[in-house]
Amino acid sequence: MLTSDQLAAIRREYRSARLDESTIAADPIEQLQCWLEDAIRAAVPEPTAMALATADGNPTVRMVLLKGIENGCLQFYTNIESAKARAIAVNPNVALLFYWAELERQVRIEGRAQLLDRETVAAYFALRPRGAQIGAWASRQSTPLSSRAELEEAVAQIENQFAGIEQIPPPPWWGGYAVEPRVVEFWQGRENRLHDRFRFERTTTGWLRQRLAP
Numbered sequence: 001m002l003t004s005d006q007l008a009a010i011r012r013e014y015r016s017a018r019l020d021e022s023t024i025a026a027d028p029i030e031q032l033q034c035w036l037e038d039a040i041r042a043a044v045p046e047p048t049a050m051a052l053a054t055a056d057g058n059p060t061v062r063m064v065l066l067k068g069i070e071n072g073c074l075q076f077y078t079n080i081e082s083a084k085a086r087a088i089a090v091n092p093n094v095a096l097l098f099y100w101a102e103l104e105r106q107v108r109i110e111g112r113a114q115l116l117d118r119e120t121v122a123a124y125f126a127l128r129p130r131g132a133q134i135g136a137w138a139s140r141q142s143t144p145l146s147s148r149a150e151l152e153e154a155v156a157q158i159e160n161q162f163a164g165i166e167q168i169p170p171p172p173w174w175g176g177y178a179v180e181p182r183v184v185e186f187w188q189g190r191e192n193r194l195h196d197r198f199r200f201e202r203t204t205t206g207w208l209r210q211r212l213a214p
């Protein structure tokens with residue numbers, strides 16, 4: 001078993017880059033696009049993976065995949081009857097977190113989640129591989145299963161149901177959200193824990209940017 005001393009000894013200096021006033025974009029979405037491009041170029045595994053935190057009383061967090069940035073909003077897809085969807089229905093204020101270890105970077109986002117319209121959902125669903133489309137029909141996300149076999153039987157039944165049908169529509173319980181950021185913070189790891197942090201906050205006149213102490 002790992003001791004606390006062993007855990008405490010795991011330490012790394014961040015030296016690979018810096019973020020400063022002369023290079024950071026004036027718009028946080030533009031800056032996010034730059035860092036996403038860097039993460040893709042650096043072949044980071046799952047560069048679009050982001051943690052999604054919801055808080056309907058008890059905060060909870062899980063990973064989702066960024067699937068679009070439209071009109072300054074970050075889009076992801078999921079089951080809209082899942083635990084996260086129920087939490088968002090109670091409190092649409094959510095937080096998102098990207099972490100690219102290889103680039104020593106994190107981006108924290110706070111904002112409001114809104115359901116995507118069915119046309120957008122259908123257009124994205126049509127791009128998913130058939131197996132993932134069938135999976136969306138077979139899985140009632142976040143509900144208990146008696147066994148793996150129960151899920152596999154549901155998949156077989158859905159495969160039968162759609163046999164010979166080329167275009168599978170999205171299930172009514174599958175959809176997506178657009179998160180409109182209110183706060184976006186960029187963190188670039190630096191030596192001696194003297195990291196660069198820039199926080200953008202949306203105001204009535206535009207984005208207010210501040211450098212924060214690490």
Ligand SMILES: Cc1cc2nc3c(=O)[nH]c(=O)nc-3n(C[C@H](O)[C@H](O)[C@H](O)COP(=O)(O)O)c2cc1C
Nearest residue numbers: 046049062063064065077078079082083084085142
């Ligand atoms: C890297 C990664 C990406 C994921 N992407 C998604 C996603 O885009 N949509 C989704 O519904 N679940 C995704 N999941 C699974 C979720 O983390 C979670 O298990 C699931 O959505 C159920 O969450 P809930 O019970 O809080 O609603 C992903 C998990 C990982 C590890």
